Amino acid sequence: MMVFRRRVDIVARAGHVRAALEDDFHHFRVWACHAGSLVTAIGGEALRYPYSLCPQAGDQLQALIGMPLARIAHSVTRHTDASHQCTHLLDLAGLAIASAARGPCQRRYEIQVGARVHGRTRASLSVDEMHVLNWEVNGTMIEGPAPYAGVDLREGMARWALGTLDEETAEAALLLRRCTLISMGRAYDLDAQAHAVSSGRCYSQQPTRAEQALRMQGSTLDFSDKRQALCAQDQAWLHAWPDVPAA
Numbered sequence: 010m011m012v013f014r015r016r017v018d019i020v021a022r023a024g025h026v027r028a029a030l031e032d033d034f035h036h037f038r039v040w041a042c043h044a045g046s047l048v049t050a051i052g053g054e055a056l057r058y059p060y061s062l063c064p065q066a067g068d069q070l071q072a073l074i075g076m077p078l079a080r081i082a083h084s085v086t087r088h089t090d091a092s093h094q095c096t097h098l099l100d101l102a103g104l105a106i107a108s109a110a111r112g113p114c115q116r117r118y119e120i121q122v123g124a125r126v127h128g129r130t131r132a133s134l135s136v137d138e139m140h141v142l143n144w145e146v147n148g149t150m151i152e153g154p155a156p157y158a159g160v161d162l163r164e165g166m167a168r169w170a171l172g173t174l175d176e177e178t179a180e181a182a183l184l185l186r187r188c189t190l191i192s193m194g195r196a197y198d199l200d201a202q203a204h205a206v207s208s209g210r211c212y213s214q215q216p217t218r219a220e221q222a223l224r225m226q227g228s229t230l231d232f233s234d235k236r237q238a239l240c241a242q243d244q245a246w247l248h249a250w251p252d253v254p255a256a
Contacts, residue, residue, distance in 0.1 A: 066095035
């Protein structure tokens with residue numbers, strides 16, 4: 010049975026952080042430099058993406074230059090309009106900056122969302138091979154366990170998580186929320202789309218460019234039985250540390 014998987018790898022050292030994300034639909038990288046408590050440079054790279062204009066969204070991350078380092082990944086949404094960013098590049102930038110704020114570290118998130126049966130699925134997340142979250146989900150509603158039972162993934166979850174959970178648990182919960190929602194794409198033939206939907210939710214889906222954002226045929230992969238292949242291509246890049254910032 011098909012399983013949606015995502016891996017996020019982050020390596021933070023003094024003054025520099027690199028992060029990579031790969032799942033069934035996406036493969037992105039983000040790097041950032043910081044001096045003192047501020048982001049001084051940032052860049053993103055799209056290696057596999059759903060629409061032809063997605064790579065252009067990497068330039069939008071420049072809006073985060075000058076942002077104070079913040080231990081809460083969601084803080085990036087206070088410094089830029091998320092609807093004009095690539096959702097996944099911005100999420101990855103937030104995770105990278107939060108890791109930089111905590112100091113030198115290396116971290117791996119792994120997410121798994123099972124195939125839905127009558128609208129229900131189980132979504133889980135581990136951090137550095139340690140199991141952290143395991144939800145029973147019906148549609149967009151988390152049915153358990155506590156304290157997540159009754160929380161709707163689409164209705165106010167970010168506010169609830171940031172106000173209820175400690176910072177790292179909230180970070181993990183919002184990452185799992187994102188993956189649980191986008192895993193729903195597995196139920197559709199995405200390659201049947203000619204171009205992005207004009208929803209206004211992200212860079213490629215802005216009404217001014219959605220029709221020019223052509224569907225990248227064949228960009229969806231299946232990692233159900235290939236967990237170790239996720240981010241395998243990123244390891245050398247993650248651990249390469251140039252003297253000057255480079256994407």
